[in-house]
Amino acid sequence: MVVILYLINTSVRRAWTEEGMIILGKQRIGILGMGTVAKGFCKTYFMNKNEIDNKIDASLDIEKVLVKDIDKKRDVDLPHSVYVDDFNDFNLEELDIIIELIGGVDPAFEYIKKSLESGCHVITANKELMAKRGSELLKIAKNNNVLIRYEASVGGGIPLISTINDALVSNKIVRMMGILNGTTNYILTKMTKERIEFDVALKQAQELGFAEADPTADVDGFDASYKLAILSKDAFGVIPEPEEILKQGIRNISIEDIKYGLELGYKIKLLAIGERNNEHVELSVEPALIPIDHPIASVNNEYNALFIEGNSIGEVMLFGKGAGAMPTGSAVLADVIDVIKKNKDYMGNNNAKNIIVKNIGLSAYYVRMEVLDMPGVLGKIAVAFGDYGISLDSVVQRARGGRFAPLIFITHEIERMKLNDALKTIENKEYVTEIQSIIKVVK
Amino acid sequence: MVVILYLINTSVRRAWTEEGMIILGKQRIGILGMGTVAKGFCKTYFMNKNEIDNKIDASLDIEKVLVKDIDKKRDVDLPHSVYVDDFNDFNLEELDIIIELIGGVDPAFEYIKKSLESGCHVITANKELMAKRGSELLKIAKNNNVLIRYEASVGGGIPLISTINDALVSNKIVRMMGILNGTTNYILTKMTKERIEFDVALKQAQELGFAEADPTADVDGFDASYKLAILSKDAFGVIPEPEEILKQGIRNISIEDIKYGLELGYKIKLLAIGERNNEHVELSVEPALIPIDHPIASVNNEYNALFIEGNSIGEVMLFGKGAGAMPTGSAVLADVIDVIKKNKDYMGNNNAKNIIVKNIGLSAYYVRMEVLDMPGVLGKIAVAFGDYGISLDSVVQRARGGRFAPLIFITHEIERMKLNDALKTIENKEYVTEIQSIIKVVK
Numbered sequence: 001m002v003v004i005l006y007l008i009n010t011s012v013r014r015a016w017t018e019e020g021m022i023i024l025g026k027q028r029i030g031i032l033g034m035g036t037v038a039k040g041f042c043k044t045y046f047m048n049k050n051e052i053d054n055k056i057d058a059s060l061d062i063e064k065v066l067v068k069d070i071d072k073k074r075d076v077d078l079p080h081s082v083y084v085d086d087f088n089d090f091n092l093e094e095l096d097i098i099i100e101l102i103g104g105v106d107p108a109f110e111y112i113k114k115s116l117e118s119g120c121h122v123i124t125a126n127k128e129l130m131a132k133r134g135s136e137l138l139k140i141a142k143n144n145n146v147l148i149r150y151e152a153s154v155g156g157g158i159p160l161i162s163t164i165n166d167a168l169v170s171n172k173i174v175r176m177m178g179i180l181n182g183t184t185n186y187i188l189t190k191m192t193k194e195r196i197e198f199d200v201a202l203k204q205a206q207e208l209g210f211a212e213a214d215p216t217a218d219v220d221g222f223d224a225s226y227k228l229a230i231l232s233k234d235a236f237g238v239i240p241e242p243e244e245i246l247k248q249g250i251r252n253i254s255i256e257d258i259k260y261g262l263e264l265g266y267k268i269k270l271l272a273i274g275e276r277n278n279e280h281v282e283l284s285v286e287p288a289l290i291p292i293d294h295p296i297a298s299v300n301n302e303y304n305a306l307f308i309e310g311n312s313i314g315e316v317m318l319f320g321k322g323a324g325a326m327p328t329g330s331a332v333l334a335d336v337i338d339v340i341k342k343n344k345d346y347m348g349n350n351n352a353k354n355i356i357v358k359n360i361g362l363s364a365y366y367v368r369m370e371v372l373d374m375p376g377v378l379g380k381i382a383v384a385f386g387d388y389g390i391s392l393d394s395v396v397q398r399a400r401g402g403r404f405a406p407l408i409f410i411t412h413e414i415e416r417m418k419l420n421d422a423l424k425t426i427e428n429k430e431y432v433t434e435i436q437s438i439i440k441v442v443k
Numbered sequence: 444m445v446v447i448l449y450l451i452n453t454s455v456r457r458a459w460t461e462e463g464m465i466i467l468g469k470q471r472i473g474i475l476g477m478g479t480v481a482k483g484f485c486k487t488y489f490m491n492k493n494e495i496d497n498k499i500d501a502s503l504d505i506e507k508v509l510v511k512d513i514d515k516k517r518d519v520d521l522p523h524s525v526y527v528d529d530f531n532d533f534n535l536e537e538l539d540i541i542i543e544l545i546g547g548v549d550p551a552f553e554y555i556k557k558s559l560e561s562g563c564h565v566i567t568a569n570k571e572l573m574a575k576r577g578s579e580l581l582k583i584a585k586n587n588n589v590l591i592r593y594e595a596s597v598g599g600g601i602p603l604i605s606t607i608n609d610a611l612v613s614n615k616i617v618r619m620m621g622i623l624n625g626t627t628n629y630i631l632t633k634m635t636k637e638r639i640e641f642d643v644a645l646k647q648a649q650e651l652g653f654a655e656a657d658p659t660a661d662v663d664g665f666d667a668s669y670k671l672a673i674l675s676k677d678a679f680g681v682i683p684e685p686e687e688i689l690k691q692g693i694r695n696i697s698i699e700d701i702k703y704g705l706e707l708g709y710k711i712k713l714l715a716i717g718e719r720n721n722e723h724v725e726l727s728v729e730p731a732l733i734p735i736d737h738p739i740a741s742v743n744n745e746y747n748a749l750f751i752e753g754n755s756i757g758e759v760m761l762f763g764k765g766a767g768a769m770p771t772g773s774a775v776l777a778d779v780i781d782v783i784k785k786n787k788d789y790m791g792n793n794n795a796k797n798i799i800v801k802n803i804g805l806s807a808y809y810v811r812m813e814v815l816d817m818p819g820v821l822g823k824i825a826v827a828f829g830d831y832g833i834s835l836d837s838v839v840q841r842a843r844g845g846r847f848a849p850l851i852f853i854t855h856e857i858e859r860m861k862l863n864d865a866l867k868t869i870e871n872k873e874y875v876t877e878i879q880s881i882i883k884v885v886k
Contacts, residue, residue: 171491320756
């Protein structure tokens with residue numbers, strides 16, 4: 001018979017056990033920021049308070065909220081006295097959980113660091129911070145025997161992080177393909193349905209509030225690459241440096257490519273892809289052609305989805321709204337509840353140490369070029385591809401009755417480097433006017 | 444300072460804490476049955492053993508397997524000595540976790556009951572048992588301070604149960620719509636794509652192994668209704684009696700209905716629906732028309748999916764293969780890991796006590812009838828609907844150049860009772876030959 005002593009410091013209502021810190025009774029919450037997600041969090045909690053308190057056998061007491069302007073009128077049911085405009089007014093020793101919803105790296109990193117070091121669990125929805133400095137924060141949390149959770153940083157309300165860490169724990173994740181940015185998916189859906197160019201679709205998206213005035217973070221792939229970096233940590237056990245993710249946005253996608261893609265049986269989506277090949281992981285965010293009957297091809301408008309392939313479970317897809325005050329606030333609240341109830345580290349997935357990030361692998365490609373409309377050109381180009389060992393899956397040739405004609409190829413799987421070499425040669429042929437598009441094709 | 448004593452009985456390597464029982468070190472597993480799912484479980488574990496043992500800080504030791512024929516050759520890497528053909532040869536006191544994979548109610552119920560009462564956690568993939576006697580088993584588990592988990596009983600590898608219980612814990616679930624049976628979805632997909640009748644599609648499915656020789660459990664909705672009953676427990680806190688679920692299969696779906704549905708912008712799917720309306724829950728398994736651009740309409744072939752609406756998260760859908768040795772075995776293993784690591788009850792969702800099961804609610808309906816092909820009939824029928832307060836959303840009228848013509852209506856939302864009354868009147872009109880189909884329309 002073994003006897004173990006557990007000590008509970010009743011003054012701060014925390015108990016340390018072999019399993020880590022356990023919080024008891026009323027949970028004292030501090031929130032950094034009171035924007036849309038923070039409001040969504042509060043509203044979700046107040047709406048479902050009875051059921052939630054019952055489940056966790058505790059209640060959430062929002063004691064401090066950090067805002068810029070204390071006196072601003074806010075559409076949320078909290079007493080004026082909780083608001084402070086200086087983080088130093090958070091007495092961290094008297095708080096159990098800090099929820100960070102101010103976004104950006106600075107000063108969020110410092111605030112979270114101090115919170116963890118003071119023994120508070122932290123919940124954050126900050127994708128940029130978790131992608132850029134997440135590994136440091138995870139270490140600080142571990143060293144201080146507290147938890148940091150970040151479900152809401154990827155995919156809004158869709159439970160991607162917890163599914164990878166818990167439900168798929170018995171699997172080695174082989175591949176993930178995600179539509180992780182709602183703005184670009186909305187724009188591509190618009191372009192596809194209405195046969196309009198990128199600029200027009202972007203403008204409409206901006207007018208409807210689906211795209212920011214400065215759309216760079218979304219349309220150039222930054223947002224999706226932050227999210228992929230976070231998923232990579234949980235799915236593959238590796239956090240990439242920003243430059244280790246191949247990143248390409250959707251500005252150059254033309255309506256021509258969308259039309260030819262459809263003709264060949266593909267849709268164009270901005271895909272965040274993580275793929276494990278033995279000892280290395282390849283990560284990319286780029287527009288890709290995906291077969292029209294693939295489940296991820298039917299994810300339209302502002303919806304997000306993550307398609308996961310495990311080595312036992314096979315294919316699983318999660319789908320939902322990747323943004324919005326209530327879904328994201330609901331994910332923050334799920335993390336809060338999880339921290340209160342489970343109070344343990346995620347088990348993580350595939351924590352292999354010898355994984356390296358790599359960008360170049362085998363893929364099929366879609367190539368569109370303009371050529372002189374004369375007999376024999378198609379054959380000559382096919383031969384040129386063949387000289388580089390590139391075989392072709394499909395070809396679309398269409399005479400336009402003018403001097404020039406478009407030629408579209410879909411290759412079999414090849415290395416991108418080899419394709420580039422072949423296209424350099426082909427581009428110099430006198431009958432080729434221009435290589436117009438090169439887009440990855442995903443199966 | 445409070446001191447709490449925790450006692451660990453080292454001989455059985457179990458510790459009781461305030462959080463329930465914790466198992467330490469090597470986990471002694473007993474498996475009931477060695478069919479495809481049990482093999483999938485073993486293969487998944489052996490394939491990913493290193494990572495899993497590392498994550499759970501323990502290893503799984505399969506010590507006993509109950510089979511009918513000890514000497515049968517089996518394609519699984521276990522020593523012959525583990526096999527027994529009598530449940531009494533399981534020394535339950537010396538096992539930690541029992542995995543039940545024999546299916547059916549008897550003798551599975553007794554075996555599980557005894558296991559729980561002997562202090563073993565139980566994992567089961569048995570949908571019929573959980574649907575019919577799950578509440579008893581949950582109580583027995585609770586009384587014995589052990590856990591029973593059943594993720595693999597619904598949706599194969601798709602983590603439906605854990606998502607409802609954990610990821611969506613901050614939400615009140617308002618509605619679920621699921622494609623929970625792969626066989627019927629395969630048949631309906633075949634019918635839709637190849638424009639063939641049910642009988643032909645069923646025969647093809649049987650030849651390909653997607654349907655059993657006796658297809659009743661699948662095509663008549665039993666399988667889906669068991670799964671819906673289990674989900675209802677977790678999503679709404681209510682376990683229905685079998686007769687409380689409205690159940691209708693797909694035998695009567697005609698290719699005509701599929702064609703007219705497509706024309707009107709709908710696909711026909713066998714949907715398991717659970718809907719919460721204040722104090723009651725409505726549960727049904729029936730073929731339904733669903734808008735072609737709804738995410739669940741694009742779930743084809745043998746795939747399953749569950750579309751969930753929470754009162755904060757909005758819409759989330761989970762998609763994957765709802766059957767198969769490896770996916771289902773992988774879900775069993777996830778449950779085993781979960782029990783070892785968490786060792787606590789699911790928090791459950793919406794455990795309201797005053798929920799009653801109810802079958803009749805508002806819905807739109809598709810009605811197909813055959814009428815005499817003469818002027819004025821459509822108007823007369825529309826008026827007859829109007830007399831019962833039923834307004835129409837869409838109508839398809841098509842002359843066939845013969846004596847009879849089909850008329851298709853989609854109504855606005857009404858009570859089914861009212862529709863029945865109206866159709867009784869309409870059926871008796873001299874210009875109506877037959878009411879051929881009445882199918883629910885889901886938004």
